Amino acid sequence: MSDKFEQLQGRTVDPHVLRRLWPFLRPHQRWVWIGFGCLLFGLACRLAGPYLVKIAIDDHLNVGEADGYGWIVSLFLVLAVVESLLRRFQQVAVDTGGQSALLDLRLAIFRHLQRLPTRFFDRTPTGKLIGRVTTDVEALNEMFSTGVVTILGDLIFLFATLAILFGLDWQLTLVTLAVVPALLGVTLFIRIRVRAAYVTMRSKLSEMNAYLHEQVSGMPVVQMFNRQESTRAGYGEINQGVRGSQLRTVRWETLLSTFVELLSSFTVALILWYGGGEVASSMGANPSPGERALTLGVLFAFVDYMQKFFQPLNELSLKYTVLQNAMTASRRIFSLLDEDDCLPVPNSPYCPKQVRGELAFEKVSFSYNEGSPVLEEIDFRVTPGERVALVGVTGAGKSTVLKLLTRLYDVSSGCITIDGVDIRDFDLQALRQRVGMVPQDVFLFEGTILDNIRLGKPEVSEAAAIAADTRLHLDKLVDRFPGGWYEPVRERGRNLSAGEKQLISFARVLAAAPEVLVLDEATSNVDSHTEHLLQEAVHEVMQGRTSIAIAHRLSTVRDVDRILVFEKGRVAEQGTHDALMAAEGVYARLVRLQEGLVDTGAGDERA
Numbered sequence: 001m002s003d004k005f006e007q008l009q010g011r012t013v014d015p016h017v018l019r020r021l022w023p024f025l026r027p028h029q030r031w032v033w034i035g036f037g038c039l040l041f042g043l044a045c046r047l048a049g050p051y052l053v054k055i056a057i058d059d060h061l062n063v064g065e066a067d068g069y070g071w072i073v074s075l076f077l078v079l080a081v082v083e084s085l086l087r088r089f090q091q092v093a094v095d096t097g098g099q100s101a102l103l104d105l106r107l108a109i110f111r112h113l114q115r116l117p118t119r120f121f122d123r124t125p126t127g128k129l130i131g132r133v134t135t136d137v138e139a140l141n142e143m144f145s146t147g148v149v150t151i152l153g154d155l156i157f158l159f160a161t162l163a164i165l166f167g168l169d170w171q172l173t174l175v176t177l178a179v180v181p182a183l184l185g186v187t188l189f190i191r192i193r194v195r196a197a198y199v200t201m202r203s204k205l206s207e208m209n210a211y212l213h214e215q216v217s218g219m220p221v222v223q224m225f226n227r228q229e230s231t232r233a234g235y236g237e238i239n240q241g242v243r244g245s246q247l248r249t250v251r252w253e254t255l256l257s258t259f260v261e262l263l264s265s266f267t268v269a270l271i272l273w274y275g276g277g278e279v280a281s282s283m284g285a286n287p288s289p290g291e292r293a294l295t296l297g298v299l300f301a302f303v304d305y306m307q308k309f310f311q312p313l314n315e316l317s318l319k320y321t322v323l324q325n326a327m328t329a330s331r332r333i334f335s336l337l338d339e340d341d342c343l344p345v346p347n348s349p350y351c352p353k354q355v356r357g358e359l360a361f362e363k364v365s366f367s368y369n370e371g372s373p374v375l376e377e378i379d380f381r382v383t384p385g386e387r388v389a390l391v392g393v394t395g396a397g398k399s400t401v402l403k404l405l406t407r408l409y410d411v412s413s414g415c416i417t418i419d420g421v422d423i424r425d426f427d428l429q430a431l432r433q434r435v436g437m438v439p440q441d442v443f444l445f446e447g448t449i450l451d452n453i454r455l456g457k458p459e460v461s462e463a464a465a466i467a468a469d470t471r472l473h474l475d476k477l478v479d480r481f482p483g484g485w486y487e488p489v490r491e492r493g494r495n496l497s498a499g500e501k502q503l504i505s506f507a508r509v510l511a512a513a514p515e516v517l518v519l520d521e522a523t524s525n526v527d528s529h530t531e532h533l534l535q536e537a538v539h540e541v542m543q544g545r546t547s548i549a550i551a552h553r554l555s556t557v558r559d560v561d562r563i564l565v566f567e568k569g570r571v572a573e574q575g576t577h578d579a580l581m582a583a584e585g586v587y588a589r590l591v592r593l594q595e596g597l598v599d600t601g602a603g604d605e606r607a
């Protein structure tokens with residue numbers, strides 16, 4: 001999702017976009033229809049008002065006819081009350097329908113995000129994605145709450161008013177409409193500017209969100225490195241842009257409404273000037289038959305209708321902006337929903353309840369970015385129950401191997417099989433249940449330790465989960481927390497040490513009891529005592545399980561069945577510790593290098 005995404009332009013009322021919005025509104029359409037019904041009846045009441053006044057003036061006041069005058073006044077009042085009630089009902093109905101549709105839309109976006117592959121999240125800033133679900137959906141929300149859906153009503157009102165005006169006095173109507181070309185010209189001119197300013201504003205806002213997201217999540221680092229001032233300057237700069245573009249849209253918008261208001265006053269003056277003259281002459285002498293008579297009542301109705309005519313016209317241009325926002329937002333939302341870079345789903349997914357755990361990588365090549373291969377023709381097999389360690393310098397591609405095995409990414413060429421079945425033919429959920437991974441970067445969610453451990457198998461009861469983890473001696477690790485299993489974990493586990501987080505991440509996978517276990521440097525952050533506990537647990541779970549562990553402390557992998565040494569995306573050598581030492585190759589060199597170092601628990605950076 002690049003910046004093409006931010007700049008998506010198009011027609012304000014884009015049938016294509018509307019067609020795609022409709023499925024979300026369809027289940028709630030009865031609210032829309034109710035709203036529309038209220039709108040139409042409300043409009044009728046509104047249109048009747050000035051006409052009643054005209055009758056009151058011309059047929060009663062002017063000719064001194066008192067009969068029925070009371071009825072007209074009462075009817076006027078009733079219509080006014082009904083109109084305001086209908087207006088309220090209409091807003092409630094439209095809001096109910098709109099909000100329900102937005103709920104569905106938010107869920108649809110979320111569901112889609114959950115389907116997207118790691119590759120997508122690698123290249124898309126989180127802030128932008130959050131913006132899709134919040135700001136963009138909010139723009140659609142505005143469309144409902146400001147009553148943009150009443151645009152149709154406004155248009156109907158305008159045409160109905162025109163029809164009535166022509167019926168009352170077509171000459172005066174024509175004179176009045178002389179202002180329309182000026183109105184259309186200026187409105188069009190300003191609208192184009194509003195639109196351009198609006199598009200800039202959206203992309204500036206999105207930029208600001210992304211920046212803010214990154215800065216807030218990286219706050220400790222910013223503070224550690226005293227980067228407050230420079231990042232503040234960066235934020236200030238983006239904010240300047242936001243302010244500028246916001247101001248531009250507001251300026252153009254207010255200019256437009258001021259202009260429409262002025263034009264409305266001008267039109268009233270025109271009616272009074274032109275119509276007033278006619279009324280005076282028709283009142284002076286009895287008009288001869290055939291000559292038209294402009295009465296006082298008609299003149300009043302004209303002024304009233306004209307003012308009512310300009311109000312929706314003015315709102316129309318404001319609503320137009322809201323509509324533009326909503327269309328741009330929809331376009332961005334749909335281009336996210338159209339993102340179909342998802343992992344391909346097999347026609348008849350293989351969904352085993354259990355696997356033996358025979359793994360094979362056959363000529364597997366992979367690159368994150370086209371043209372820079374990370375793995376090249378990797379070939380190896382792991383027999384069921386075999387314990388394999390991957391070693392090699394940082395960046396050699398070890399973590400990538402594990403990510404491919406769990407299908408966070410798909411291979412570029414070659415294939416990976418489990419029990420002889422290509423993992424791309426597995427049901428994705430089944431695959432990830434059978435292959436448990438302790439990743440390099442631990443991610444904990446808000447909740448308790450137990451919640452986090454049960455993440456992979458929520459169907460297991462709490463007691464069963466505790467029992468299983470106790471068998472693996474994990475209770476000894478959990479005992480150190482005051483709250484034990486129920487110790488609260490805050491966002492991302494920020495109240496826990498790196499080692500503790502790793503332990504929980506480890507327990508999480510063990511609780512799910514997968515047949516194949518893959519560990520990415522699971523022990524790099526823990527003290528020797530904890531590591532000892534972990535090793536015990538690992539030994540216990542590794543029994544009879546196929547396992548691949550990435551290790552940086554080479555001392556921990558001496559007793560595995562086989563060691564694969566990675567170098568620049570290839571398997572440079574493989575064998576047992578003793579065999580590899582005897583071969584005097586890459587592995588022997590790495591071991592010597594590490595033995596020269598103090599046992600510092602060398603992590604990724606030091607290896």
Ligand SMILES: Nc1ncnc2c1ncn2[C@@H]1O[C@H](COP(=O)(O)OP(=O)(O)O)[C@@H](O)[C@H]1O
Nearest residue numbers: 122368369374393394395396397398399400401
């Ligand atoms: N998400 C990614 N996007 C692009 N390149 C990546 C990504 N993850 C890792 N790489 C690159 O792939 C190479 C291998 O990474 P990795 O498998 O994590 O190495 P190791 O685990 O052996 O240290 C590195 O050069 C790294 O820069």
Ligand SMILES: [Mg+2]
Nearest residue numbers: 398399440604
């Ligand atoms: Mg790694």
